[in-house]
Amino acid sequence: MKKFLDENFLLQSEIAQDLYHNFAKQQPIIDYHNHLIPEQIANNKQFDNITQVWLNGDHYKWRAMRTFGIKEKYITGDATDKEKFLKWAETVPYTMRNPLYHWTHLELQRYFGITDLLTPKTAEKIYEQTAEKLGQPEFSVRGLLKKMNVEVVCTTDDPIDSLNYHKQFASEKESFKMLPAFRPDKAMQAEDVAGMNDYIQSLEKVSNKSIGTYQEYIQALKSRHDYFAENGCSISDHGLEQIYAEDFSDSEISKIFDTLRTGKALSPEDVLKFKSAMLLQFAEWDHEKGWVQQYHLGALRNNNARMLRVNGPDTGWDSIGDFSQARALSKFLNRLDDQDKLAKTILYNLNPADNELIATMIGNFNDGSIKGKIQFGSAWWFLDQKDGMTKQINALSNMGLLSCLVGMLTDSRSFLSFPRHEYFRRLICDIFGQDVVNGELPDDRDLIGGIIKDISYNNAKTYFNF
Structure with missing residues (x-):
């Protein structure tokens, strides 16, 4: 009987143990998506x-x-x-x-x-x-990050955020980087007219621009996108139920925005068109700047209305949704690719039923221009556990190239969550090791060890170019 959580935890073979201890373990961590609080890092809480x-x-x-x-x-x-x-x-x-x-x-x-x-x-x-x-x-906060050999942390930030704490931290020349990520979800929530108008007022203040038309709204958001880039940002992120890819005209979106500014509720069709226009605009800016764009798809949020009123969002009342993903996702990516405006892209699904869908979708738009340009992101949220990660790894292995994966992320609000990278690396090493034991892969430690290093660190280092 094995001892619980010993040095060979999750490593079921000698080969897996060798791969982890000699190739994966010592690699630095690039945590390219989390919800850590920048103020706590900047002030070394x-x-x-x-x-x-x-x-x-x-x-x-x-x-x-x-x-x-x-x-x-x-x-x-x-x-x-x-x-x-x-x-x-x-x-x-x-x-x-x-x-x-x-x-x-x-x-x-x-x-x-x-x-x-x-x-x-x-x-x-x-x-x-x-x-x-x-x-x-x-x-301290910085000490905890250094203890885990963290090289980069990318926080999640709204376009109206000042980024003052990122500036403060950058001026100190620490041993690791804290970089912002552009998360404009609130800027496209047209179903909440009152919330959108409040958001526009806040955007007017931080951008120092009056916003009366859709074009002025876009210009103000573009100024924030530029501002993020000036402060080290090279990643965007979206948390969506599904990709929005409705057909629309510029005149339609302008009229929809005018209606929104009057405080009048929009029709469901107009909401989808507005979201589609915004999502496309953000993606085009990302491509212009050479950013990486991330799409987290499939969460059904705020299911418990009573507890939402009591505690607010992000307090544990979300679950997996069963949204249709394929057609709109294909249309969205194809529209960008057809205009040569498709940035490096990471797709995450919350519903495990979409694993093979995403694993095959990325192959439609990997055009040879960049290694692993379109990524099937590591198992996310409810799926970032042994079974969920194994299924994501196997789907990607069977239908794409696992060797090109940019590795794990914490997606966490806690400074104690970084052993999730270790958990992921141990699991990857065990999966490769078991294939060698089964005679399904050759016992080439240098080749497989190199792939393990790439998945753990090198691929992310190259892909994000931090």
């Missing part, structure tokens, strides 16, 4: 305790605690940090077979050197041990 750095904002853990019957007071409510941690410790033993069980203990080991299992019996001791370490300078 020191957390008082593990609840603040580990539980606050982590809706994976919140969902598990709610399922286990923990009251909201101990999740997002007014309980003390210690009380919240103790309730999480009650939940952890019963997360077995959920990836949270692995992540929890992997993170305790990698950051704090704690090998005890987190249970109600060990919770007090672990809370005190971690609090003591988090008070040390090397456990």
